[in-house]
Amino acid sequence: MVEEIGTTDKGELIINVGPQHPATHGVLHLVITLDGETVRKVEPHLGYIHRSIEKMSESLSYRQFIYATSRMDYLSAHINNHACAMAVEKGLQLEVPERAQVIRVLMGELTRIASHVLWWGAMAMDIGAFTPFFHAFREREMINDIMEESCGARLTMNYMVPGGVMYDIHPNFHRRVKEFIAQFKRKLPEYDELVTGNTIFRARTRGVGVLSKEDAISYGCSGPTGRASGVDCDIRKVQPYGIYDRLDFRQIIGKEGDTYSRYLVRMQEMRQSLHIIEQLIDNIPEGDFQAKTKAVLKVPKGEYYSRVETARGDFGVYLVSEGGLTPYRIKYRSPGFSNLSALDHTVRGQKIGDLVAIMGSFDLVIPDIDR
Amino acid sequence: MMEPGLYHMLFIGAALFFIGIYGFLTRRNLITMLMSLELILNSVCLNFIAFNRYVWTDRATGPSMSAVPRI
């Protein structure tokens, strides 16, 4: 490990970016080695918000541990919960009612849009444009309102339970989502106008931070970050879960693997998610929203794995049960951790400004990296 | 104190010049030596301008001349 303050023998500057820094969007600590403005090396230092969620889950019941995962990737709380619920359902061999399946996917896709919208604003802010952030929050607020009504919370929803969802959707849900779809369709071109088409933005992102397909695979990059490099890794297509195999949507795959293509992949994904929501919103089947389960869940002895596609990529839950009241061991595979590992490789030789842009395009959520 | 005139300016010029000389002789660092040289150059410019102001006022030689060492 290098000395954290000072200069190297070659006269390179060593700078701490973080743990509190506007560009890291959380308590990530990067020790960067600079040659003038050029980044020579990036060393992420983790652990500033490690809450040992995996260990904590071992002492929580099968109903409770799900809620801890909302605090990991808090922007995809629904989708994280979905993965945990699925792992438990696999163990219990529960059949989830159709209505619950549809609601889960609807909520998941709304979450994905909310997450991507926030990322869009934050990335623009990283590159120096403030205004998109506020525009992004206008749409995100609508989704948060929908969530609040149905789930009772705006950020850490804890809505998915083994066997379905916790409550039925709110009567206003249908109308509100319709309003959101109309609004979002109107605003997406505005997003493109404000950021995508901007010459400065393109100059800042095109050809910057190129991650080749091979590197993306070897670093285990998933989600939009991996797909922008051409990796075919959308879990919704590769290993469909829930009702995704019956839905009509495309997996967005980029070519260049640069910051701009990561940007475009996410912009396209928002459109795809909107398309999924449009397919489902008028076809929510009647029926139970939750399968009948016992009051105390006991997952039979065995190992269960479920994976979902969160807004950041491949999220996996590996659950080992000894047949007791709590999981014997839980391991989460979080997309952010693998994506962050590609940062050093991608950033070397770029400028400081690019470091920020690349980090923004990786869409890192720090609690997802530091569990 | 007298009304400031040519002699005052020349005194300042000379003092700057020798402050520059002193710096040039004591420093052993290229950049600081360059800085001392700047002082010397400026004392020359100041003299040009002062002479133009007080002695040969009929021609605008001073500013023009002082532009040359400045470059």
Added chain:
Amino acid sequence: MKGETIVFYLLAALTLVSAAMAVGTRRIFRSAVYLLSSLIGIAGLYFWMRFEFAAAVQIVVYAGGIAVLIIFSVFLTQRAGDDMPTPPMLRTIAAAGAALLGMGLVMLQLVAHPFPTPAVAEVDRSVSAIGRRMLATGDDGFALPFEVVSLLLLAAMIGCIVIAMRAKPNQP
């Protein structure tokens, strides 16, 4: 005493004191800042003598150009925060002696030499007059030095480009 006189003495003090501090201080960055303030004092003296153009050029060239250049070279080549070593006592004394001796000799000459007082009315010192003079080819024109300086600058520029070019192939 007139207001102008006070202003003159203030400017003179600023110039000389900061010049002395520029050569005296042991921190190289401070030295650059003192040098700049001395040069701005000189610009003030030019203003005082009603040579506005020369004063403005002085500020443009020194504050905008040379001071920034010096500060950048300090940043790039020196450990700017460290104190510079004090020069050996002998050299300090020798340099001070030489400077004082020279100063004394010059002052003797200055006092002894009577300068002629101007007989002719003041000439137009406006920017356009200076501009005409710079490009005049006549007896007191400055076209030749001007061109020579341009040539020098061109040579310096080409030299810079050559130095900058050489580093290229080594870069990754």
Added chain:
Amino acid sequence: MQHMWNFAQLTDLIHGWLYETFPPAWALAFEMIIVGIAVIGLFAGLGLVLVLMERKVSAFMQIRLGPNRVGPKGLMQSLADTLKLLVKEGMTPDGVDRFLFNLAPFIAMIAAMLLMAPIAFAKDFQIWDLNIGVLYVTAISSLNVIAILMAGWSSNNKYSLLGAMRSGAQIVSYELSAGLSILTVVVLTGSLQISDIVTAQSNGWWIFKGHIPVLIAFVIYMIAVTAETNRAPFDMAEAESELTGGFHTEYSGMKFALFFLAEYINVFIVCAIGATLFLGGWMPLHIGEWTAFNGIMDWIPSSVWFFGKTFFLIFLMMWFRWTFPRLRIDQLLNLEWRYLLPIGMVNILLVTVIAILKWHF
């Protein structure tokens, strides 16, 4: 009606009274004091107005309301902020070069104040109409970079140092373009004096009279001064997402406020110079022989014209700031050296030809 707004009579009155009542030296001293107070008052007032304006403009662009609690419609917000900054503890971190650290904000402030001198705020209302007005502005504004370099270096912080280095490279480069575009108007007018430049536009502003080259010069000027005042999209020196705060990372309290104020005053000054050079300063808009229209335009006081034009340009700069992403440092320098400077150089040749052949109106 317009005489009510004519400051010339007021200033003449004060000038005459002072010189009748007191000996010349005292009268001069009193005039200096009056001007000093006026400048400081203007300084503070402009700072308050501009900060509020920035916040309101950004709120407008960002679909929010902006400050709306202190005073009617939040008008007193910047006053409250100033008060807060005044009473805040000014921290000095360990290991800084205390002298330079404390000096830097004042240098920035003094440079901004000195810039006020040659600006013609209204008809015959100018502190110092010196014969090299425009050059003076260029010269003094280059002092600003020294303050930034001092602040950046003395903070003993690498973010500050990087910000200062960026800012130095940026200001020194963009000064060339700004200077060249100022020169186009100087070439057309044949004078560096601000009052001459304004008078030359009595029959039409240079941006209309000077054909396309002056328009190009105006665009280059706006880009270059945006860069010179370190405002987005060229705010490399601050670049809060990269360098947290650039050269003023370590500053707090009143020292920070001084930097902040100096930045806004610099914005005002460059816009005022832009308005003076290209948009006719306090000259009203006249269109050819439309006597009635011109009469109405004349009726609007000259100070309103001046401030209207200046604030329009300031609004333009704020618009840039809240719309564009930030450039990268190498792109920034490329823009200057590869595009703006060559264009400016060719442009000034064109303008010279126009001026010699008297093609302008």
